[in-house]
Amino acid sequence: MVPIVISYSSVSSRPGWLPAYRRLGDARAMMPLVNDYSIGLDLGGTNLRAAAIDRSGAILDKVSGSTQFSAGREAVMEEMVGAISRIREKYGVSGLAGIGIGVPGFIDFREGIIRNSNNLPFLENFPIRAELQKRLASFVILENDANAAALGEKWMGAGREVDDLVLLTLGTGIGGGIISCGRVIRGITGMAGELGHLIAVPNGNPCGCGSQGCVEKHASATAITAMARLLQLGENLSSKEVYELAQRSDAAGQKAREIWRVMGESLGTTLAVLINTFNFPLYLLSGGMLPAWEFFAPPMMQAVERQSATFRLTKGGTRIERATLGNEAGLYGAAYLPWIEDRPASA
Ligand SMILES: [Zn+2]
Numbered sequence: 001m002v003p004i005v006i007s008y009s010s011v012s013s014r015p016g017w018l019p020a021y022r023r024l025g026d027a028r029a030m031m032p033l034v035n036d037y038s039i040g041l042d043l044g045g046t047n048l049r050a051a052a053i054d055r056s057g058a059i060l061d062k063v064s065g066s067t068q069f070s071a072g073r074e075a076v077m078e079e080m081v082g083a084i085s086r087i088r089e090k091y092g093v094s095g096l097a098g099i100g101i102g103v104p105g106f107i108d109f110r111e112g113i114i115r116n117s118n119n120l121p122f123l124e125n126f127p128i129r130a131e132l133q134k135r136l137a138s139f140v141i142l143e144n145d146a147n148a149a150a151l152g153e154k155w156m157g158a159g160r161e162v163d164d165l166v167l168l169t170l171g172t173g174i175g176g177g178i179i180s181c182g183r184v185i186r187g188i189t190g191m192a193g194e195l196g197h198l199i200a201v202p203n204g205n206p207c208g209c210g211s212q213g214c215v216e217k218h219a220s221a222t223a224i225t226a227m228a229r230l231l232q233l234g235e236n237l238s239s240k241e242v243y244e245l246a247q248r249s250d251a252a253g254q255k256a257r258e259i260w261r262v263m264g265e266s267l268g269t270t271l272a273v274l275i276n277t278f279n280f281p282l283y284l285l286s287g288g289m290l291p292a293w294e295f296f297a298p299p300m301m302q303a304v305e306r307q308s309a310t311f312r313l314t315k316g317g318t319r320i321e322r323a324t325l326g327n328e329a330g331l332y333g334a335a336y337l338p339w340i341e342d343r344p345a346s347a
Contacts, residue, residue, distance in 0.1 A: 038097040039087055040335030041080060042145060042327075043104065043120065048076070049327075050083040052091055053335040057156040061087055062331075073122040081135050088138070098139035098338025101132070102148035102330045104175070109190025112142040118173075118208070141337045145169075145330050147184045147193055149323075150177025152332030153284055157325040164280040167323060168195055168270070170287035174216035177333075178278070183340065196220070198273055200266040218266035221289060227259045243292040257295055264296030268303025275308045275318055286323035293322065 037060060041050040048065035063086065067079040084099055105117025105124075112129020114120060129142040143151075150159075150167035159165040163182045169175040176195025178185040185192050196216035197209050204213025205223075217223055221239040228237040233245060233255055245256035271283055289296070304311050304320065311318050325332060 036095050036097060037091055038335040038338045039084055039099045040102070040148075040331040040333070040337075041084065041099065042102045042148070042330040042334060043076075043080075044145070044330070046119075048079060048083065049331060050080075050087060051328075051331045051335060052087045053332065055339070057332065059328075059331075061090060063087065069120065069122075073126065076120075076123070077128075077131065077135075080132065084132075084136060084138075088136075093138075096138060098141065098343070099132070099136065100141045100143060100148065100334030100337035101129070102143050102145040102334040103128075104145045106194065107142055107144050107190045109142065109186050112140070114142075115189075115191075139338055139343055141334075141341055143184070143334060143337055144175070144177070144190065144193070146175025146195075147177040147186070148333035148337070149175070149286065149325075149329035150179050150193075150284075150333065151184055151336055152325055152329035152334075153286075153323050154179045154182060154333075155336045156332050157329055158284050158321055158323050159282055162280075162282045164278070165282040165284060166195070166274050166278065166280060167284045167286060167329075168267075170220060170267075170285060170289045172220060172222050174220050180278075180280075195270065195274070198270050200269045215266055215270040219263045219270070221287075224259060224263060224289070227262065228256070231255045231259065233259075239289045239292065243289075243295070246292065246295050260292055260295035261299045263289075264299035265303045267296065268300040269307060271300065271320060272304050272307035272311065275304065275311045279310050279314065279318075281317060281319060283318070283320045284323040285320070286326065286329065290322050 037052050037054045039050060039052055041048060046069060051062040052060040054060055063083050065079045065083055067075050069076060088096060103114055104119045106115045108115055113125060113127060114123050117124060129140050133140045146169045149169055153159045153167055154165060165179050167177045174196030176193045178193045197214045199213045200215035200218050201213040205217035206212045207214040207217050224239040224242050225237055228234055228242050233252055242256050242259055245252050246260055274283060
């Protein structure tokens with residue numbers, strides 16, 4: 001879909017980007033642009049970060065939380081409310097478009113509830129969005145963190161020039177986000193895009209989700225550590241250490257390169273499934289394992305080439321690339337949400 005681009009130089013110098021309501025002629029498009037900003041909050045894996053971002057994508061302010069997630073629900077809720085309130089006091093309530101919250105795990109988007117999260121079990125089935133909305137008296141949207149990151153890359157990162165993309169976040173697990181026509185694909189409840197649980201290896205390693213062979217059990221940082229242990233390279237090596245080993249010319253280096261080959265092939269299988277499913281122009285990879293690209297990308301691309309006729313037939317039209325926003329992607333995407341999502345009547 002080609003968006004209708006209205007020239008509005010004070011909004012953004014990037015062609016192709018404008019909030020959906022501005023394109024659609026929503027009444028809010030008449031609001032003054034001065035101080036019009038949004039707050040994005042990323043609950044991440046261990047800590048929270050929040051940022052005020054204006055319509056052009058400029059980060060006005062950024063704060064990090066100090067509360068450990070082990071402190072429990074009320075402490076984390078207070079930290080979130082505190083971080084958002086501090087930013088809002090600085091930039092004003094009237095210019096605030098809303099607050100987007102990115103959280104790891106399976107979420108119910110409409111209810112604003114985390115259904116399942118390994119990192120935030122104390123927030124499961126708690127009405128987090130309603131509670132934040134009540135305490136802050138502002139419009140709040142809850143989103144899966146990888147969905148938020150995918151949206152962030154679309155808005156301000158590697159996906160700026162396209163409307164359709166898939167992002168895979170390669171971390172201790174593998175998250176996924178699907179953007180179509182510039183919007184997050186959510187499915188019925190908000191659980192679409194859990195791409196880490198696509199099966200890459202039939203009858204492969206067991207996964208906490210109840211299945212086996214999920215790509216995150218074969219291509220995540222955790223999987224790299226486990227393979228290094230199996231090959232007796234070390235008990236608890238990080239993916240960075242396995243990457244460094246792979247640069248060596250000795251036997252350990254060969255084993256490490258073999259790990260990246262297996263990882264790359266699993267990832268390639270998953271990308272082939274996604275390319276065959278969507279025929280999108282862009283597939284992005286992000287996360288701490290990207291430095292090892294030189295080792296895992298060649299086998300990954302070979303697997304894609306072999307397993308996806310769509311890729312072969314659209315050569316040049318299908319790109320697999322590195323995301324560019326790093327850890328900031330989730331903050332950008334969370335902040336962008338209030339501008340493109342419908343505001344419920346109650347908010
Ligand atoms: Zn799984």
